[in-house]
Amino acid sequence: MTEAPLRWGVLGAADIASKAVLPAILAAGDEVVAIASRDADRARQLASILGIAAVYDSYQDLIDSDLDAVYIPLPNSLHLPWTLLAVAAGKHVLCEKPLALGALEATAMRQAAQNRGVTLAEAVMYRYHPRWRLVRQVIRDGSLGSLRHLRGTFTFSLQPPPDIRWEAELGGGALYDVGSYLVNACRWLVGEPTRVLAREHLLHGVDGDGSMLLEFASADGPVSAELAYSFVAAEHQQFEVIGSTGSLLIPKPFTAWHGEAIPIWLNESPDRPPRAIPTPAADPYREMVVAFGNRVHGGPELVTDGRDAELGMKVLDAARRSLGSGSWERLDGVLSPES
Ligand SMILES: NC(=O)c1ccc[n+]([C@@H]2O[C@H](COP(=O)([O-])OP(=O)(O)OC[C@H]3O[C@@H](n4cnc5c(N)ncnc54)[C@H](OP(=O)(O)O)[C@@H]3O)[C@@H](O)[C@H]2O)c1
Incomplete structure (x- = not known):
């Protein structure tokens, strides 16, 4: 029915x-x-x-x-x-x-x-885009071996104020706006991190540019992530997953939209060029x-x-604590059921 x-x-x-x-x-x-x-x-x-x-x-x-x-x-x-x-x-x-x-x-x-x-x-x-099902499938299939490192960027050049993203009292800043996608993707692939170290560059009273290191514990050893997000850098959006035997490159990981069928790139051997895995075009908002x-x-x-969002916010909270302390900040570090 x-x-x-x-x-x-x-x-x-x-x-x-x-x-x-x-x-x-x-x-x-x-x-x-x-x-x-x-x-x-x-x-x-x-x-x-x-x-x-x-x-x-x-x-x-x-x-x-x-x-x-x-x-x-x-x-x-x-x-x-x-x-x-x-x-x-x-x-x-x-x-x-x-x-x-x-x-x-x-x-x-x-x-x-x-x-x-x-x-x-x-x-x-972006989590509803079918290309991320393929990303998770490649990892689950073991094509990369055990996960070791994640590397992500989401940067662009935001027009000067006014914009809600430049307003501290409205919850602006690059961490919430674009860094949150990078943290979200790491958590989706690996689970919850164990500790976080963050830095920022304040512009117009918000974090206009920032970066973060994350560490995760997994059954196969530690996994680390290195993330960069910015309102004052050239448009650059990429996510890489590096395992013990192979790596995966995801161009335009978050905003691939209608009509954009952008392949992901699997590199399984240093002796062969990366192989394009086709991904379908889709409207992730509709999905x-x-x-x-x-x-x-x-x-x-x-x-x-709401539960996933709550866990994600814990990581952003830890990143903000790290900005204050200048040190690594610890988290609970719960592994995802699939990691
Ligand atoms: N999922 C995604 O792909 C995606 C992409 C972009 C943004 N976002 C998120 O969507 C939200 C809105 O982003 P946006 O780029 O669409 O922003 P926007 O165009 O500035 O829209 C925000 C709306 O909020 C209302 N508003 C109420 N109080 C306001 C205030 N004090 N100052 C400014 N606006 C106020 C305004 O609507 P009225 O004046 O009509 O009442 C305004 O149109 C943010 O949370 C952002 O993170 C998500």
């Missing part, structure tokens, strides 16, 4: 909403029935393009309206309060990444959703919305649920 489409509302006429997530909701066969914005004209414009029936000038009015799910693409510092309000009104919530500004906030959000019996997910869309709807209707747990 086909499940009823979800009826969505969105808080804010955000760039990512209009560019990617609202079109993905429609492509998934769901409905966007309401938008709320501080700027009614902008919201009406978007509503007319996407056929959204209701426009609110109050986020709370949208939350209180007749909807199944709320998508929250607000500045990072507003994820906690608006998620709690939407959950309290009995709505399922898809909230943008990073879910929160710390593990305590993420725990409160996860527990509130659990207590209210609604689905909460962090919109870490994410489909998985969210399935979960709401009783389907499988999401790979970006």
Whole structure:
């Protein structure tokens, strides 16, 4: 039996909403029935393009309206309060990444959703892209041997202020914006790290540029990661997984989108050139919305649920502690079930 489409509302006429997530909701066969914005004209414009029936000038009015799910693409510092309000009104919530500004906030959000019996997910869309299934398959198949090192970059040149990413009080900075993807990918492949060392360069009052070392314990010995993220560097986005016998290179790991079928590169021997493994083009935002709807209707747990976001926030918290202490900061270091 086909499940009823979800009826969505969105808080804010955000760039990512209009560019990617609202079109993905429609492509998934769901409905966007309401938008709320501080700027009614902008919201009406978007509503007319996407056929959204209701426009609110109050986020709370949208939350209180007749909807199944709320998508929250607000500045990072507003994820906690608006998620709690939407959950309290009995709505399922898809909230943008990073879910929160710390593990305590993420725990409160996860527990509130659990207590209210609604689905909460962090919109870490890349995890739904089929090319990452291939990445995980290559690792599981043993083509790389035992994992040893991960290396990731996510850098780009952000226009000078104003932008929510340059606003400290809105939860800006490169760690939350792009570094969070790199930490997310490491955790997905290896599990939770045991310790973290981070550095940053402050620009306009936020970490405009940063890097981080992570260490993981695995049954086959320690695994390390080296990550760089920036608002003031050339566009560079790459992830490498280096094992005891082979390595895998993933170009454009996080934002491969419609029409982009970008291969991953497997290097199994120093005597042979790397081999391209083709990966399919897909819209990871649509895949994410489909998985969210399935979960709401009783389907499988999401790979970006509140618990995963909470664990991810613990790593970002440790990175921030390291920025203060200048030293390695320890974590629990739980291995993923598959590592
Ligand atoms: N998953 C992804 O691929 C992806 C990509 C980009 C960004 N993101 C995440 O999505 C969120 C939004 O990013 P964005 O690039 O779309 O930002 P954006 O275009 O600046 O949108 C943020 C929206 O928040 C609302 N807002 C409420 N209070 C605000 C305030 N004090 N200052 C500024 N805006 C305020 C505004 O909507 P109204 O004025 O209409 O009310 C604004 O349109 C962030 O959490 C970011 O990390 C995710």
